[in-house]
Amino acid sequence: MKKTIIFLLMIIISAGLSVANARVRVTTTTTDLASLVEIIGGDLVDVTSLSRPLQDAHYLDATPGMVVRISRSDMFVENGFELEMGWIPEVLRETRNRRVRRGGVGHVDASSGIQAIQVPERIHRDMGDVHPSGNPHYTLEPVTSQQAARNIANGLIRVDGDNAEIYRRNLEQYIEDSNRIVSKWQEKFEPWKGAGIIIYHKHFDYMLLKLGLNIVDAIEPLPGLAPSAGHVAGLISGYNPETVRFVMMEPWHDQRVGKQVANGIGVPLVVGCPTVGSCDGADCILSLFETNAQKLFDALTK
Ligand SMILES: [Zn+2]
CATH class of the missing domain: 3.40.50.1980 (Nitrogenase molybdenum iron protein domain)
Incomplete structure (x- = not known):
């Protein structure tokens, strides 16, 4: 046995x-x-x-x-x-x-x-x-x-x-x-076509452009280059809630700077999910996109 x-x-x-x-x-x-x-x-x-x-x-x-x-x-x-x-x-x-x-x-x-x-x-x-x-x-x-x-x-x-x-x-x-999935979100974003957005690093740009948003500026003067105090001040004085609807950034960059720019302009800061697995629910390439699109949608509609 x-x-x-x-x-x-x-x-x-x-x-x-x-x-x-x-x-x-x-x-x-x-x-x-x-x-x-x-x-x-x-x-x-x-x-x-x-x-x-x-x-x-x-x-x-x-x-x-x-x-x-x-x-x-x-x-x-x-x-x-x-x-x-x-x-x-x-x-x-x-x-x-x-x-x-x-x-x-x-x-x-x-x-x-x-x-x-x-x-x-x-x-x-x-x-x-x-x-x-x-x-x-x-x-x-x-x-x-x-x-x-x-x-x-x-x-x-x-x-x-x-x-x-x-x-x-x-x-x-x-x-x-x-x-x-992308068509569904493009339809949802139709009313905000051309809405201005400031980003930190150019991480979410493919998604933002697909959704019809207008990336007007970046907190990093060049991808990978940390912003100077002068650059941050220039963003705050150069934009207003009419020209920029929100600021979007990655969780691994300095959120104090993101908050400073968003608060200075008077718009919400959206911290996106940068990769699959970095947020609850973003467990595949499609749900990553949907999670980020939902975060933006919430910022625009609240
Ligand atoms: Zn990059």
């Missing part, structure tokens, strides 16, 4: 292991990309993100743990547009897994084929501009992210061609869902 139980347990464990082994192991740089991989890969993938939800992916440090994680992966997805320029090149250099390096079959640059907004005419890298290739935060807007989802689907098909049909079907479903 005991032997039978042990034998049965072994079968169960080995069956479980074979299922686990059959999954495609994917590592992404951000939780937003991990969400897209889950949407396209479903139960066929096992995905982990190198950054946590409340970490700003502009400023991570390369660690040996990241190298190990990527080395053990079948596929690696990076955001691109130089979002991870401070840490991913080093991690990829250190990994022995050629398949996930740039040019390898398991490497995905999710930005491939996306038209970046706000591509600077002159690059101010020496002044700390962290958006030299244009705005890299396209994952905040699900329709722009359809191309990233397509790149991820193509990557999964390359490393796991047997399940190509499932990946294609999930991609189609994502395109349908994201079109529906």
